[in-house]
Amino acid sequence: ADPIRLSDYRKPAWTVATVELDVDLGIDASEIAARLTLHRDPAQASPLRLNGEGLELLSISVDGQPLAPADYRYDGSTLEIGAARDGSVLETRVRVRPAANTALEGLYLSGPRETGFLLTQCEAEGFRHITFFPDRPDVLARFTVTLKADRERFPVLLAGGNPAGAGELPDGRHWARFVDPHPKPSYLFALVAGRLENIERDYVTGDGRKLKLVIWSEANVIDRCHYALDALERSMRWDERTYGRHYDLDVFHVVATHDFNMGAMENKGLNIFNAKYLLADPDSSTDDEYRAVEAVVAHEYFHNWTGNRVTCRDWFQLSLKEGLTVFREQQFSAEMNSPSLKRIEDVSLLRRAQFPEDAGPLAHPVRPQEYREINNFYTATVYEKGSELVRMLAGRLGTSGFRRGMDLYFERHDGQAATIEDFLSALGDANDIDLTTYLAWYAQSGTPRLHAKGLYDAHKREYTLTLSQQTHATAGQPHKQPLPIPVKLSLFGYDGKALPLHLDGHAAETEKVVVVDQATQSFVFRNVASAPVPSLLRGFSAPVVLECDYTPAELALLVTHDIDGFNRWEAGQQLATLAFENLRSTGDTAACSAWCEALSALFHNPAIDDALLADLMTPPGEIEFADRQSEVDPAKIHAQRQALQHRLAQHLGATALLDRYQALAAHTSQALDADSQARRRLKRRVLELLALLDADQAHALAAHQYQNAPGMTDRLAALGVLVRDRAPQAAAALADFRQRYADNPLALDKWFSVQAQIPGEPALATVMALENDASFTLKNPNRARALLGAFASTNPSGFHRVDGQGYRLLAERLAQLDALNPQIAARLATAFNGWQRLEPIRREAARAALKELAQREGLSPNLSEIVANVLQ
Numbered sequence: 067a068d069p070i071r072l073s074d075y076r077k078p079a080w081t082v083a084t085v086e087l088d089v090d091l092g093i094d095a096s097e098i099a100a101r102l103t104l105h106r107d108p109a110q111a112s113p114l115r116l117n118g119e120g121l122e123l124l125s126i127s128v129d130g131q132p133l134a135p136a137d138y139r140y141d142g143s144t145l146e147i148g149a150a151r152d153g154s155v156l157e158t159r160v161r162v163r164p165a166a167n168t169a170l171e172g173l174y175l176s177g178p179r180e181t182g183f184l185l186t187q188c189e190a191e192g193f194r195h196i197t198f199f200p201d202r203p204d205v206l207a208r209f210t211v212t213l214k215a216d217r218e219r220f221p222v223l224l225a226g227g228n229p230a231g232a233g234e235l236p237d238g239r240h241w242a243r244f245v246d247p248h249p250k251p252s253y254l255f256a257l258v259a260g261r262l263e264n265i266e267r268d269y270v271t272g273d274g275r276k277l278k279l280v281i282w283s284e285a286n287v288i289d290r291c292h293y294a295l296d297a298l299e300r301s302m303r304w305d306e307r308t309y310g311r312h313y314d315l316d317v318f319h320v321v322a323t324h325d326f327n328m329g330a331m332e333n334k335g336l337n338i339f340n341a342k343y344l345l346a347d348p349d350s351s352t353d354d355e356y357r358a359v360e361a362v363v364a365h366e367y368f369h370n371w372t373g374n375r376v377t378c379r380d381w382f383q384l385s386l387k388e389g390l391t392v393f394r395e396q397q398f399s400a401e402m403n404s405p406s407l408k409r410i411e412d413v414s415l416l417r418r419a420q421f422p423e424d425a426g427p428l429a430h431p432v433r434p435q436e437y438r439e440i441n442n443f444y445t446a447t448v449y450e451k452g453s454e455l456v457r458m459l460a461g462r463l464g465t466s467g468f469r470r471g472m473d474l475y476f477e478r479h480d481g482q483a484a485t486i487e488d489f490l491s492a493l494g495d496a497n498d499i500d501l502t503t504y505l506a507w508y509a510q511s512g513t514p515r516l517h518a519k520g521l522y523d524a525h526k527r528e529y530t531l532t533l534s535q536q537t538h539a540t541a542g543q544p545h546k547q548p549l550p551i552p553v554k555l556s557l558f559g560y561d562g563k564a565l566p567l568h569l570d571g572h573a574a575e576t577e578k579v580v581v582v583d584q585a586t587q588s589f590v591f592r593n594v595a596s597a598p599v600p601s602l603l604r605g606f607s608a609p610v611v612l613e614c615d616y617t618p619a620e621l622a623l624l625v626t627h628d629i630d631g632f633n634r635w636e637a638g639q640q641l642a643t644l645a646f647e648n649l650r651s652t653g654d655t656a657a658c659s660a661w662c663e664a665l666s667a668l669f670h671n672p673a674i675d676d677a678l679l680a681d682l683m684t685p686p687g688e689i690e691f692a693d694r695q696s697e698v699d700p701a702k703i704h705a706q707r708q709a710l711q712h713r714l715a716q717h718l719g720a721t722a723l724l725d726r727y728q729a730l731a732a733h734t735s736q737a738l739d740a741d742s743q744a745r746r747r748l749k750r751r752v753l754e755l756l757a758l759l760d761a762d763q764a765h766a767l768a769a770h771q772y773q774n775a776p777g778m779t780d781r782l783a784a785l786g787v788l789v790r791d792r793a794p795q796a797a798a799a800l801a802d803f804r805q806r807y808a809d810n811p812l813a814l815d816k817w818f819s820v821q822a823q824i825p826g827e828p829a830l831a832t833v834m835a836l837e838n839d840a841s842f843t844l845k846n847p848n849r850a851r852a853l854l855g856a857f858a859s860t861n862p863s864g865f866h867r868v869d870g871q872g873y874r875l876l877a878e879r880l881a882q883l884d885a886l887n888p889q890i891a892a893r894l895a896t897a898f899n900g901w902q903r904l905e906p907i908r909r910e911a912a913r914a915a916l917k918e919l920a921q922r923e924g925l926s927p928n929l930s931e932i933v934a935n936v937l938q
């Protein structure tokens with residue numbers, strides 16, 4: 067099929083004012099009766115065309131008149147009806163088959179057929195698997211939904227909107243009705259039906275609306291929903307406080323499922339969550355997972371305004387809601403936790419997931435120009451880079467300017483389907499600033515490289531900083547233009563003090579933002595007493611790769627003295643990178659010594675936060691190192707990174723590491739406060755480093771930590787050390803974990819992942835053995851991701867075997883998975899991204915596996931698109 071192009075966008079010829087859905091629910095078959103009031107755009111002549119994917123049409127009428135087969139045409143995807151007029155009422159009745167729906171899109175069954183429940187997933191184009199409708203985000207309709215089902219099998223019936231009646235029906239059946247007063251696009255529709263338990267809380271909004279917050283799950287995990295309920299309340303208060311946005315229905319339902327393609331879904335009034343991002347308890351969740359639950363709960367809640375009240379005109383605008391909502395979540399999480407650590411976490415994710423995407427054949431702009439399969443565009447570029455673009459805009463406007471802009475955006479576009487231009491205009495108009503130059507960021511793919519060169523003139527006491535930008539060509543975009551890059555910077559004297567900045571006659575804060583919007587620009591700082599060390603791109607003020615020829619001593623100075631927590635970490639990352647690259651190219655150890663010495667000083671500095679120290683002591687990951695190389699050998703990178711860490715461990719010394727470990731281990735509290743989390747994070751890092759120096763001792767400590775861990779963070783950290791090192795104690799710990807969490811699928815997923823991450827050659831056999839475990843199934847996305855995703859996407863030295871067996875295994879599983887769930891198959895296939903930069907033997911093996919996969923009969927459009935693009 068031809069791609070869909072942004073330039074082809076036309077307003078809908080037909081819209082829907084009201085939808086009445088009557089859903090008769092059953093596991094094997096459900097029937098959906100829909101009554102749509104239609105409106106025609108008088109300026110357009112097209113006949114009524116509705117989306118409907120694989121629906122069994124039972125009856126159809128227009129304005130009460132049943133249609134004869136000659137009056138309409140349905141080809142399995144589109145229903146065309148000649149007889150419809152402006153104001154017509156279309157009534158259809160269709161049958162769908164939830165239990166047979168393994169793609170988890172539309173109406174499907176979660177769990178076993180005897181005990182599971184029914185639910186829907188409509189974004190992006192799932193509603194067309196439920197009924198006939200103009201399934202596009204710019205058709206906003208008022209929904210009334212009536213659910214009918216057997217009371218014993220489906221005691222709980224939920225849909226988005228306000229409850230509007232419930233009652234009994236003959237034969238042990240019952241019904242419940244929901245009316246949503248807010249017009250919404252079809253992708254925000256949802257229903258849930260089954261045996262579920264709930265916890266609930268009253269909530270009064272800042273503008274006085276009394277409502278209920280209700281979280282639903284299967285009975286055995288309802289006790290693990292309390293943390294999410296607290297996080298929801300924190301999110302709601304934060305959005306009131308920060309953006310003046312209040313919730314707008316009488317009830318907010320949240321439901322947990324173990325069968326979900328993504329993290330969660332912001333359906334209006336009825337959010338549905340992958341259980342991984344809703345359930346949390348100390349025995350089965352790590353600290354990182356607690357933070358992820360808080361972040362995803364917030365993200366989905368924030369969509370109520372950025373996504374639902376103001377939605378997207380078309381799917382090209384996806385980042386309008388996703389980038390903006392990720393940004394709002396990042397602001398929230400920074401406030402709830404440590405701002406520096408949050409920034410480190412987010413930038414690390416950007417570098418790990420988005421930079422490689424932007425550097426290879428899957429590169430696309432934050433607002434793509436065309437797509438074939440929209441589900442393949444829920445990418446790190448749309449989400450994470452999209453958030454960085456909003457961050458730059460927010461930085462440009464300042465806190466109150468950004469709030470003014472957001473207020474105007476909501477005022478202008480509430481109840482509408484908007485565009486990225488609308489967003490930039492609102493932000494700009496509210497502040498009398500033209501922000502249209504930022505549109506280029508949305509249109510241009512690839513990560514800009516920002517080269518910095520400083521020149522100090524002692525005679526004039528001037529420091530000239532020259533910044534040049536360049537973006538490499540990407541698929542379909544051979545020529546790149548300069549972008550506006552805000553560079554937040556400080557200059558440090560050799561005494562480690564930030565200098566006052568005299569630029570353009572303006573004195574003189576110690577931090578400033580300069581905007582580089584041409585290929586090359588120079589900035590002259592006056593009155594500079596001695597050659598300074600620049601701290602650039604503070605807080606990661608733009609999503610670019612900074613290239614600056616720092617000496618090891620300059621980076622060490624920043625690691626030691628920069629007061630921007632992010633940039634201190636960043637200087638450490640750059641120093642570690644320099645150390646890594648010098649060791650592998652020339653064997654020069656100067657940078658490595660500087661890194662070790664700077665970290666050693668921080669290690670012994672009681673003033674530094676434990677979590678920041680743990681992150682400082684972690685060099686960039688193997689994927690980030692690989693990203694800088696043109697002929698990648700993942701096995702070598704793994705070994706060289708281990709060697710770098712070994713040098714750090716040696717420098718710190720076994721005694722100091724052991725002492726620190728023991729001091730940290732003396733705290734046994736399971737509390738979630740920042741200090742306790744930080745101690746656990748550092749304890750893990752110290753144990754990992756100790757394992758490089760004295761494996762026997764570290765393994766004994768890890769085995770003890772595993773057995774006595776008060777919670778999952780410590781237990782999994784210990785298990786990770788034992789399993790990755792293939793320590794003698796690993797087998798017993800794994801057996802214990804397997805048994806202990808036999809009935810806890812989320813914890814069991816970690817058991818699969820930790821083994822899939824064993825470095826090097828042994829990983830493949832381990833993965834193949836785990837595929838035979840009774841609890842492994844490709845049908846459950848979390849389980850498939852836990853084993854195959856962890857292996858292919860997070861274990862470079864295991865996956866990229868020189869014999870190509872990793873590639874062949876993944877390709878084979880992708881073909882099998884594709885027949886069940888094309889969205890998940892396509893997502894896992896992105897693990898092949900970057901194969902062109904592998905060394906020749908691996909490159910050829912990867913290419914052969916991909917080619918063979920591409921030639922298979924009957925691949926889904928989702929998987930075919932990714933495989934074809936990756937192969938380019």
Ligand code: HT7
Nearest residue numbers: 189190327328330331332441444
């Ligand atoms: N807006 C949600 C996207 C989503 C989704 C997309 C495609 C297929 C399944 C999906 N489930 C959820 C998630 C979010 O960004 O909040």
Ligand code: ZN
Nearest residue numbers: 365369388391
């Ligand atoms: Zn989202």
